[in-house]
Amino acid sequence: MTNRRDFFKSAGALALGGLVPFESVFAASNLTVGVIYVGSRGDFGYNQAQAQAAAIIRKLPNVKVVEEENVPETVAVQKTMEAMIEQDGASLIFATSFGYFDPHVLKMAAKYPKVRFAHCGGLWKSGDPANITSYFGYIDECQYLNGVVAGHASKTKKLGFVAAKPIPQVLRNINAFTLGARSVDPSIVTHVIFTGDWSMPVKEAESTNSLVDQGCDVITCHVDGPKVVIETAEKRGAMSCGYHASQAALAPRGYLTGAEWDWATPYKVLVAAAQNGTATPNILRGGLKEGFVKMSPYGVKVTPDARANADAIKAKMIAGDYVIFKGPMTDNKGIAVIPAGTRYAQTDISLESMNYLVAGVVGQI
Amino acid sequence: MRTTATPAGVPSAGIARLLLAVLPALPTLCALVGTFLLFALFLLVQGQPGVEAIRLVVEGAFGSSFAWQSTLLRAAPLMLTALCVALPAQVGLIVIGGEGALALGGLAAAVVPQAIPHATPWFVATPLMALAGMAAGGVWIGAVGAMRQWRGVNETISSLLMSYIAIALFKQLVEGPLRDPASLNKPSTLPVPDAMSIGSLPGLEVHWGLFWGLVACVAAWIFVRHSTKGFAMRVVGGNNRAARLVGLPVDSLALTACVLGGAAAGLAGMFEVAAVQGSANASLLAGYGYAGILVAFAARHNPLAIVVCAVMIGGIEASGSLLQRRLELPDATTLVLQGLLFANLLAWEALGGRIAAWRVKLQAAALEESGVQLERTHA
Numbered sequence: 001m002t003n004r005r006d007f008f009k010s011a012g013a014l015a016l017g018g019l020v021p022f023e024s025v026f027a028a029s030n031l032t033v034g035v036i037y038v039g040s041r042g043d044f045g046y047n048q049a050q051a052q053a054a055a056i057i058r059k060l061p062n063v064k065v066v067e068e069e070n071v072p073e074t075v076a077v078q079k080t081m082e083a084m085i086e087q088d089g090a091s092l093i094f095a096t097s098f099g100y101f102d103p104h105v106l107k108m109a110a111k112y113p114k115v116r117f118a119h120c121g122g123l124w125k126s127g128d129p130a131n132i133t134s135y136f137g138y139i140d141e142c143q144y145l146n147g148v149v150a151g152h153a154s155k156t157k158k159l160g161f162v163a164a165k166p167i168p169q170v171l172r173n174i175n176a177f178t179l180g181a182r183s184v185d186p187s188i189v190t191h192v193i194f195t196g197d198w199s200m201p202v203k204e205a206e207s208t209n210s211l212v213d214q215g216c217d218v219i220t221c222h223v224d225g226p227k228v229v230i231e232t233a234e235k236r237g238a239m240s241c242g243y244h245a246s247q248a249a250l251a252p253r254g255y256l257t258g259a260e261w262d263w264a265t266p267y268k269v270l271v272a273a274a275q276n277g278t279a280t281p282n283i284l285r286g287g288l289k290e291g292f293v294k295m296s297p298y299g300v301k302v303t304p305d306a307r308a309n310a311d312a313i314k315a316k317m318i319a320g321d322y323v324i325f326k327g328p329m330t331d332n333k334g335i336a337v338i339p340a341g342t343r344y345a346q347t348d349i350s351l352e353s354m355n356y357l358v359a360g361v362v363g364q365i
Numbered sequence: 366m367r368t369t370a371t372p373a374g375v376p377s378a379g380i381a382r383l384l385l386a387v388l389p390a391l392p393t394l395c396a397l398v399g400t401f402l403l404f405a406l407f408l409l410v411q412g413q414p415g416v417e418a419i420r421l422v423v424e425g426a427f428g429s430s431f432a433w434q435s436t437l438l439r440a441a442p443l444m445l446t447a448l449c450v451a452l453p454a455q456v457g458l459i460v461i462g463g464e465g466a467l468a469l470g471g472l473a474a475a476v477v478p479q480a481i482p483h484a485t486p487w488f489v490a491t492p493l494m495a496l497a498g499m500a501a502g503g504v505w506i507g508a509v510g511a512m513r514q515w516r517g518v519n520e521t522i523s524s525l526l527m528s529y530i531a532i533a534l535f536k537q538l539v540e541g542p543l544r545d546p547a548s549l550n551k552p553s554t555l556p557v558p559d560a561m562s563i564g565s566l567p568g569l570e571v572h573w574g575l576f577w578g579l580v581a582c583v584a585a586w587i588f589v590r591h592s593t594k595g596f597a598m599r600v601v602g603g604n605n606r607a608a609r610l611v612g613l614p615v616d617s618l619a620l621t622a623c624v625l626g627g628a629a630a631g632l633a634g635m636f637e638v639a640a641v642q643g644s645a646n647a648s649l650l651a652g653y654g655y656a657g658i659l660v661a662f663a664a665r666h667n668p669l670a671i672v673v674c675a676v677m678i679g680g681i682e683a684s685g686s687l688l689q690r691r692l693e694l695p696d697a698t699t700l701v702l703q704g705l706l707f708a709n710l711l712a713w714e715a716l717g718g719r720i721a722a723w724r725v726k727l728q729a730a731a732l733e734e735s736g737v738q739l740e741r742t743h744a
Contacts, residue, residue: 040696068689070696073648075641079435080686086431088690099551103643121550165540167550196536197647353549 034084038097053263137292140176142259147180152306160211192363258296425687426680440679444578445633446657462524464654465531470498470631502631510623553646574636
């Protein structure tokens with residue numbers, strides 16, 4: 001007797017049967033890559049940075065890319081991953097939102113051990129499914145350079161930072177930006193406002209206005225879509241430093257430079273590994289040196305002095321002998337956080353649980 | 366001999382009965398046809414394959430076992446959050462704060478495993494988590510009802526504002542006192558132990574939330590349509606003053622409806638935590654509470670129709686995935702489809718008056734014929 005479960009199964013088999021012949025003919029030579037975004041691909045921010053990399057691997061030979069945007073961190077993303085695997089024959093999935101990892105990517109990676117899951121955020125740890133690769137970049141290097149350029153450009157010696165949440169990644173960016181600026185002029189301070197979430201356009205605009213009102217003349221941010229912050233700063237006549245992707249087009253007058261991801265680097269590594277069947281590391285990380293992050297081209301307001309200084313520091317970073325977080329360092333309450341003589345290399349794991357704002361930051365966690 | 370010839374304009378009894386049966390669904394059917402026609406037109410104007418897109422919508426939502434499961438999985442929380450709108454609507458209250466009730470319900474459920482011994486068996490832990498979730502949601506929407514009944518605060522606005530407060534409270538607690546110290550960059554509560562999490566329905570990849578969503582909708586329907594209290598609620602919703610005049614306990618009925626609605630949304634939050642996310646965090650705030658408003662209005666606040674409408678909206682969301690991947694359409698296409706559907710549902714509501722007139726006519730036709738038959742039997 002056919003029960004409902006069997007009916008579902010056979011119906012599913014029939015439906016898949018209709019799709020499989022097309023996929024399997026090319027499966028040997030072609031690689032289908034699925035890319036999933038939590039927001040819109042054209043957000044001038046986090047998602048756009050990923051979409052730019054997807055557009056680059058789309059042009060590689062024998063690579064087919066299927067994309068889906070605005071996928072929430074719920075069962076929806078699990079179903080999207082499954083659909084990409086089952087219906088499109090994807091064998092490499094880029095799950096680009098940080099919040100996709102636990103439990104969604106973990107669950108799907110366990111269910112489809114032959115598919116490679118690339119997750120942005122560097123969360124993989126020993127014991128998690130081996131077919132997951134965590135890719136991430138040391139973007140605080142670029143935020144430091146943002147700070148250097150901002151430090152040269154600022155007249156009021158007050159910088160503004162619109163931040164989403166007081167989590168380690170964001171704090172590290174605020175601190176790096178401030179340290180960069182203070183390397184130019186130790187009297188510079190950064191005023192920070194936390195909006196409370198990744199995408200809060202109204203609060204981001206209010207925060208930017210408030211920072212400009214307080215006298216900040218260079219604004220930067222760490223939110224998912226910097227569009228609102230950069231546009232508001234431009235409208236108010238303030239200068240700005242970008243984040244995630246280039247927002248130069250939004251602020252032709254005040255855009256100084258920006259901290260951008262260069263995800264094409266890890267994307268290409270993962271595509272090549274999938275095509276050649278070579279082993280892929282579970283952790284894929286890099287900074288300026290490895291080409292995981294890059295700076296936006298300098299804007300019109302960046303002076304030759306500022307360029308020279310920033311370029312010199314950048315060259316040291318690429319050479320691998322520039323340390324951002326080194327002692328002695330105190331937080332903005334005067335408590336010592338890094339003792340004298342201690343230098344944390346970019347790869348140091350202790351930087352990833354940063355829970356303080358350095359001296360020079362006006363604001364609290 | 367039975368006559369088949371009928372006076373012009375009046376259908377025969379058989380057809381009349383058939384038409385009577387489909388009459389209540391007529392606005393919905395018209396709305397569906399209208400939606401698809403407009404959607405195809407919208408895409409054709411943009412130079413996209415309109416007919417192919419509609420085929421993909423149907424395939425992506427209901428075209429295979431995988432599509433069905435994806436649809437049902439998305440529909441499960443919507444059934445419960447729609448009840449948060451539909452139950453207060455029985456007493457005439459428009460409550461739109463389900464998102465907040467869901468968040469607090471999820472948070473309350475996530476706290477339970479930390480408060481009880483680790484070895485508590487699932488059949489004790491799960492009901493406790495469900496009760497905690499329902500209590501949190503019930504108290505929150507109950508407070509909205511209480512403010513309405515005793516302080517005269519407009520419930521629509523207060524429920525929305527209370528929802529914002531709930532979400533702020535949720536974030537404050539998740540990022541503060543209830544935060545798992547190990548959740549560095551994605552603040553979450555401590556994970557729900559595996560033994561206490563909720564699995565899938567046997568043979569399916571849909572969690573038990575679907576089953577309990579169905580149970581809740583059917584129970585709500587029986588309560589609303591076939592119980593004295595439910596009838597009293599509908600009297601209150603129909604005419605508040607008349608209800609007071611006949612001595613119905615209007616305040617307590619309104620409060621009950623709000624508490625039950627809030628409990629349903631809280632339960633949805635509990636399932637999201639125990640069956641999907643594994644802890645309470647910001648991913649819980651995925652808009653299920655808001656989508657539930659759409660579902661409840663599309664179902665005209667009928668708890669059984671909620672099941673159908675939740676599956677419909679779940680299906681549209683599931684099919685959005687296929688539309689994006691096959692036609693490379695932006696995600697906003699799904700929003701256009703949902704918007705068209707909602708606008709059509711409202712527009713075809715205007716048929717309501719006509720339908721009442723047609724019903725009278727059809728009932729007359731059906732009765733006339735059976736009256737004739739009755740006479741013949743007696744003869």
